[in-house]
Amino acid sequence: MSETGTGxxxxxxxxxxxxxxxxxLPTPRAWAQTSAAGTAPAPAAEPAPxxxxxxxxxxxxxxxxxxxxxxxxxxxxxxxxxxxxxxxxNRHSDAPIPDADDSxxxxxxxxxxxxxxxAGLFDFQVERELTEDDPWRDVYVNYKQFExxxxxxxxxxxxxxxxxxxxPTNLDFVYRSMIATRLAPGRDIGWMAHGRVVNRIFRYEIxxxxxxxxxxxxxxxxxxxxxxxxxxxxxxxPFRTSKTILEDLLVGIAMTRSDLSDQTGxxxxxxxxxxxxxxxQTFFNQDVWIRGRRxxxxxxxxxxxxxxxxxxxxxxxTDERLDQSVEDTDLSPFLAKGWYVSGTFALxxxxxxxxxxxxxxxxxxxxxxxxxxxxxxxxxxxxxEAADDVPSTxxxxxxxxxxxxxxxTFGVNWYLNRWVKIQFNVIRDKITDPSQxxxxxxxxxxxRVVRFQFQx
Amino acid sequence: MLLSRTAGAVLMAVxxxxxxxxxxxxxxxxxxxxxxxxxxxxxxxxxxxxxxGENIYMPADIVIDGTRVRNVAVRVRGTASRNPTxxxxxxxxxxxxxxxxxxxxxxxxxxxxYQDSSNIREMLAMxxxxxxxxxxxxxxxxxxxxxxxYQGLYGLVEEIVPEFAAGxxxxxxxxxxxxxxxxxxxxxDLGPGFDLYKMLFExxxxxxxxxxxxxxxxxxxxxxxxxPDDAVWLERMTPRLDLPQFMRxxxxxxxxxxxxxxLGFFGMNNFYxxxxxxxxxxxxxxxxxxxxxxxxxxxxxxxxxxxxxxGRAFAxxxxxxxxxxxxxxxxxxxxxxDWLESEVxxxxxxxxxxxxEDPKKPxxxxxxxxxxxxxxxxxxxxxxxxxxxxARVR
Numbered sequence: 001m002s003e004t005g006t007g008x009x010x011x012x013x014x015x016x017x018x019x020x021x022x023x024x025l026p027t028p029r030a031w032a033q034t035s036a037a038g039t040a041p042a043p044a045a046e047p048a049p050x051x052x053x054x055x056x057x058x059x060x061x062x063x064x065x066x067x068x069x070x071x072x073x074x075x076x077x078x079x080x081x082x083x084x085x086x087x088x089x090n091r092h093s094d095a096p097i098p099d100a101d102d103s104x105x106x107x108x109x110x111x112x113x114x115x116x117x118x119a120g121l122f123d124f125q126v127e128r129e130l131t132e133d134d135p136w137r138d139v140y141v142n143y144k145q146f147e148x149x150x151x152x153x154x155x156x157x158x159x160x161x162x163x164x165x166x167x168p169t170n171l172d173f174v175y176r177s178m179i180a181t182r183l184a185p186g187r188d189i190g191w192m193a194h195g196r197v198v199n200r201i202f203r204y205e206i207x208x209x210x211x212x213x214x215x216x217x218x219x220x221x222x223x224x225x226x227x228x229x230x231x232x233x234x235x236x237x238p239f240r241t242s243k244t245i246l247e248d249l250l251v252g253i254a255m256t257r258s259d260l261s262d263q264t265g266x267x268x269x270x271x272x273x274x275x276x277x278x279x280x281q282t283f284f285n286q287d288v289w290i291r292g293r294r295x296x297x298x299x300x301x302x303x304x305x306x307x308x309x310x311x312x313x314x315x316x317x318t319d320e321r322l323d324q325s326v327e328d329t330d331l332s333p334f335l336a337k338g339w340y341v342s343g344t345f346a347l348x349x350x351x352x353x354x355x356x357x358x359x360x361x362x363x364x365x366x367x368x369x370x371x372x373x374x375x376x377x378x379x380x381x382x383x384x385e386a387a388d389d390v391p392s393t394x395x396x397x398x399x400x401x402x403x404x405x406x407x408x409t410f411g412v413n414w415y416l417n418r419w420v421k422i423q424f425n426v427i428r429d430k431i432t433d434p435s436q437x438x439x440x441x442x443x444x445x446x447x448r449v450v451r452f453q454f455q456x
Numbered sequence: 457m458l459l460s461r462t463a464g465a466v467l468m469a470v471x472x473x474x475x476x477x478x479x480x481x482x483x484x485x486x487x488x489x490x491x492x493x494x495x496x497x498x499x500x501x502x503x504x505x506x507x508x509g510e511n512i513y514m515p516a517d518i519v520i521d522g523t524r525v526r527n528v529a530v531r532v533r534g535t536a537s538r539n540p541t542x543x544x545x546x547x548x549x550x551x552x553x554x555x556x557x558x559x560x561x562x563x564x565x566x567x568x569x570y571q572d573s574s575n576i577r578e579m580l581a582m583x584x585x586x587x588x589x590x591x592x593x594x595x596x597x598x599x600x601x602x603x604x605x606y607q608g609l610y611g612l613v614e615e616i617v618p619e620f621a622a623g624x625x626x627x628x629x630x631x632x633x634x635x636x637x638x639x640x641x642x643x644x645d646l647g648p649g650f651d652l653y654k655m656l657f658e659x660x661x662x663x664x665x666x667x668x669x670x671x672x673x674x675x676x677x678x679x680x681x682x683x684p685d686d687a688v689w690l691e692r693m694t695p696r697l698d699l700p701q702f703m704r705x706x707x708x709x710x711x712x713x714x715x716x717x718x719l720g721f722f723g724m725n726n727f728y729x730x731x732x733x734x735x736x737x738x739x740x741x742x743x744x745x746x747x748x749x750x751x752x753x754x755x756x757x758x759x760x761x762x763x764x765x766x767g768r769a770f771a772x773x774x775x776x777x778x779x780x781x782x783x784x785x786x787x788x789x790x791x792x793x794d795w796l797e798s799e800v801x802x803x804x805x806x807x808x809x810x811x812x813e814d815p816k817k818p819x820x821x822x823x824x825x826x827x828x829x830x831x832x833x834x835x836x837x838x839x840x841x842x843x844x845x846x847a848r849v850r
Contacts, residue, residue: 268499289497326495326517327603390472392527394515394552396497401553 068358068418069456077120083127084112084456085169091279093447095438098280108451109168111137121145125156134214137187146195153191158213159205159233160184160254162300162313163340169357172309172344172372173411174425174451175278178380179315179338182274183296185213185231185256192231201240203252206232212258212294218272225272226258226294233298245305248353254298260290260319267291270395271319273336275382277405279447281438283431284382284403288395290334292320304353307346314339318385324396331398332386340378344413347371362417374411379404404432421453473557474525474549480559483520483612484594486579489806490612492566492598493519494530494545501602508532508540518547520558520598520612527552535637537570537746542608542816544568546615562619566600567611572746573819574827575609575811576803581712581745583799587789588708588782590701591624592742597803599810608814609807616741618661621730624741631670631731633657634743640723643765645682650675657729673736674729681765689768698739703775705740706766707782709748710756711842713834716747719759719766749834756783756845784846791839800831 064072070082087108091097113127123144127137140154157165161184163177175181192207211217212226235252262269268291275284300313315338321331348370350356361367383391383402391401411425427447431437439445483490496504500514513529529551534544545566550556558564569575578595585592593614600610614620622628638655646652650671659670673696680692693699709717718727718740728741759766769775790796812821 324497326497326500326515328498389526390553390556392553394527394529396500396515397527397552 071116075119078116078118080114080116082112082114082456085453086110086455087168087451087453089174089452090450091447092449093279093281094442094445095279095281113137117144147200148195148197149193150195151191151193152207155187155189156192157187158185158190158209158229158231158256159192159194159207160213160231160256160296160298161315162252162302162311164215169421169453169455170355172311172342172374172413173376173409174423174449175427177313177338177340177342177376177378178276178278178405178407179313179340179378181278182215182276182380183315183317183336183338184215184298185209185226185229185296186215188213188229190229199241201237203235204233206230212256216272216294218274220272221263222269223272224260224262224266224269224290226256227261229256229258231256235300246303248302248304250300250302252298252300254296254300256294256296258294260292260294268324271334273317273319273382275336275380275403275405277429277438277445277447278407278409278427281429281445283405283429283437285436286393286395286400288321288334288384288397288400289324290319290321291324292322294319304351306351307349309344309352310342312339312341325398326396331396332384334382334400335385335402336380336382338378338380340376342374342376342378342409344372344374347373356413356415357421358418359415364417369417370413370415372413372415374409374413376409376411377407378409379406381405401433403436405437406430406432419454419456421451421455423449423451423453425449425451472553472555473560474523480561480594480614483559483561484596484614486583486596486803487806488596489810490521490596490598491519492521492600492610492612493604494547494600494602495519496530496602498603504530504532504543505540508538508543513548513551515552516547518558523558525549525556525558527556533565534568534570537568539568539570542568542570542818544570561614562617563615565611565613565615566598567595567613567744567746569609569611569746570818572827573823574804574831575807575824576800576828576831577748577750578611578744578746579803580796580799580831581714581748584712584786584790584796585705585708585742585745588704588785590705590708590742591620593620597807597810606813606815608816609810616660616728616743621661621728621741625730625732625739627732627734629733631662631665631673631733632660633670633674633729633731634660635724635727635729637720637723637725642723642763643678643681645679646675648675653678660728673731673738677738681768686768686771690772693769695735695737698737699769699772699775700778701739703769703779704782705742706759707756707779708786709742709745710754710759710779711783711786711838712745712748713751713754713838714745714748715750715754717742717745719763721762749831749838752834752837753841756780756842757849780846780850783842787839787842787846790835794835796835796838797832800828800835804828 062074072080089106089108091106110130111127115125117123123142125138125140129135129137138156140152140156142150142152144150161180163180164184164186188209188211190207190209192205194205196203209229209231212229216225233252233254235250237250239246239249261267268289270287271290276282296317298315302311317336318333320333324331346352346356350360350370356370356372359370363369381402381404384400386398389399391399393401408428409425411423414422429445431443434440434443495517496514504514511531513531516528516530517524517526518528529548530545532538532543533546537544547566548563549558550562582592582595593616596612598610598612600607618632621630621632636656636658641656650667653671653674657674677696680696683689706718715721716725718724726744728743729738730741731738760770811824
């Protein structure tokens with residue numbers, strides 16, 4: 001968490017101001033990640049239906065209406081939707097939380113933005129964090145005239161990882177999985193061709209980006225990350241047309257490829273990938289030298305039968321270490337890998353595939369909202385591909401003395417109504433080599449977090 | 457599976473010794489010219505040479521007499537001898553791989569022999585100390601290369617570490633300090649604070665203890681050493697310093713005409729201070745004797761002039777006797793069957809080719825020959841000079 005609030009009062013003041021700004025300012029600001037189904041950014045993974053025939057804008061049709069969100073309709077097929085989201089966390093951990101103040105309250109997100117469409121041909125989204133430090137999130141335009149062949153350009157998340165491309169609004173847990181947060185590339189500037197074909201059974205996303213994403217791009221300029229990056233993701237819903245319980249099953253693969261360099265262009269250095277727990281606590285901090293190519297492989301699956309859901313991913317990232325041995329020869333690649341398996345169940349009976357963010361019986365309208373239980377098992381490991389020697393912390397060791405964090409997260413999600421969501425997570429980290437972790441004599445770390453989310 | 461590998465590594469590293477079947481005695485066999493090969497990534501080697509004044513560790517592999525130890529750490533070492541051309545190096549076996557040892561050692565020193573044109577003074581001096589019963593680091597000569605490029609003749613030196621001290625004192629938990637000649641210091645009382653003492657004494661064990669625990673007894677030692685009341689001086693000093701051991705050691709040093717030792721020309725230098733965690737008494741271990749045997753006729757009581765505190769110990773008859781006996785025993789030992797001259801000849805022959813081929817030595821082969829000749833003369837002249845002067849002093 002890069003920002004830390006000084007208390008709930010300040011957070012809500014900021015939130016209220018942002019909300020007013022979002023409602024009154026005509027300037028496009030920000031919001032992203034839609035999808036009631038709770039998976040991916042709309043243009044990337046859940047494209048809008050085939051566009052209606054373009055119609056000439058008629059200014060006399062301009063009007064403001066509160067649909068699901070405050071919306072300015074400019075013409076048929078042309079509208080601007082105003083969005084805002086505020087999240088406040090209350091956190092506790094056995095281990096010190098980096099950058100946390102004594103209040104234990106953390107303003108996780110303060111975002112405003114706009115999204116919409118133009119003449120039924122383009123989607124757009126502009127999203128901004130209310131912070132001085134790297135404020136812009138999704139800023140892109142998507143040409144969507146043909147569902148089978150769409151084109152998107154701007155700044156947005158690279159097509160890699162189901163979890164990373166799930167909207168914060170629809171996350172099953174307070175924090176994304178470690179592999180999505182640390183190993184998936186995240187946002188970057190670039191372009192992407194994407195679409196759905198064969199009765200929308202298959203989907204593809206292929207793009208090129210300036211770098212390999214913000215998640216892997218360190219603030220320390222001496223650390224290296226990927227340069228120009230190719231990213232591609234392929235998915236299939238093989239039973240989509242079957243009208244069976246397997247109809248929603250989605251499987252996919254993804255990969256990225258880039259050459260490594262630091263921010264001054266030097267081709268070698270220490271990697272920007274970070275081995276950190278959900279609370280940003282480091283459990284592997286060895287400065288190994290890397291040079292060459294970075295490759296990611298990802299495998300993902302999701303199934304949402306009725307009120308339940310199961311989701312799983314495996315990600316593997318390798319950084320080559322060309323010429324990095326003590327004899328200037330190649331070392332085995334630096335390896336970061338991990339997986340998660342998670343499941344949810346809506347106690348109040350909502351269909352997960354339809355999303356729980358709009359409860360059937362909201363609180364105050366004859367119901368208690370939607371309540372969901374969630375469980376996630378995950379693991380992330382940093383080390384090297386080679387395993388045939390004694391591991392070492394040497395920056396030029398062929399076999400790196402790695403470390404693993406195994407995490408179990410139990411969660412309860414309460415969607416009070418379409419605007420308010422409260423999440424409670426208990427997180428148990430078990431670090432294989434605690435001497436590299438935040439509590440060197442304690443392998444198991446217990447954490448808990450409560451998140452209050454308001455979205456417009 | 458990396459997970460099991462990681463856990464396994466932690467267990468393996470607890471007592472992982474490379475070549476444990478071979479002994480340290482073999483490693484420091486000074487009858488053999490050993491070979492040491494270092495492999496350092498070219499980028500790291502450039503940094504080591506560029507920043508030779510800093511104690512930066514770099515990863516390396518080392519091959520000693522054919523046995524490879526992977527993932528060791530090396531850094532440039534030395535004070536006056538520190539240079540980027542023929543780097544003196546400290547090799548740490550367990551810096552990156554916890555528990556890794558080579559023949560039982562956690563580290564060794566590769567002495568660049570940069571200040572001694574004969575290359576053999578230190579080896580000769582350490583052999584004398586050991587033959588006189590004073591503990592001294594073991595040493596051997598080696599041909600040293602980095603990335604297959606010959607760097608010259610080096611000394612392979614046992615480092616003074618807590619284990620070395622424990623082997624001598626039988627106490628595993630003592631306090632060990634390396635003395636640094638940060639400013640010319642001859643044992644004056646430096647006052648109640650610790651700052652100046654911290655510049656002189658670097659802890660090599662118990663590094664995390666408080667300043668009071670580390671430096672309090674050192675401050676008290678030098679305070680009491682300078683107390684004016686001669687009547688209680690010995691009584692106060694005895695619990696703080698093993699005075700007989702101190703006098704024996706500096707007596708041997710004086711016999712060897714050492715100019716850069718405990719009672720050095722430019723202040724105290726080249727020793728370690730060890731303190732018992734049980735009794736609090738302190739003692740010294742000698743280190744780095746490459747300026748020994750530099751004078752034929754250096755007075756054995758020169759320290760009386762330069763070090764008033766040494767004079768107070770010398771005033772005590774028992775301690776004076778211990779000092780003079782040590783010096784006299786050195787004189788007899790090196791003269792016995794021309795032991796020292798034989799050693800000069802043996803070691804000079806052992807290193808002759810390696811020295812002449814040394815591309816980075818800061819002296820010519822002619823100068824090497826002259827220095828060896830001087831040491832032969834020292835071996836012949838010094839015993840009689842010592843016996844004569846000691847008899848007069850007694």
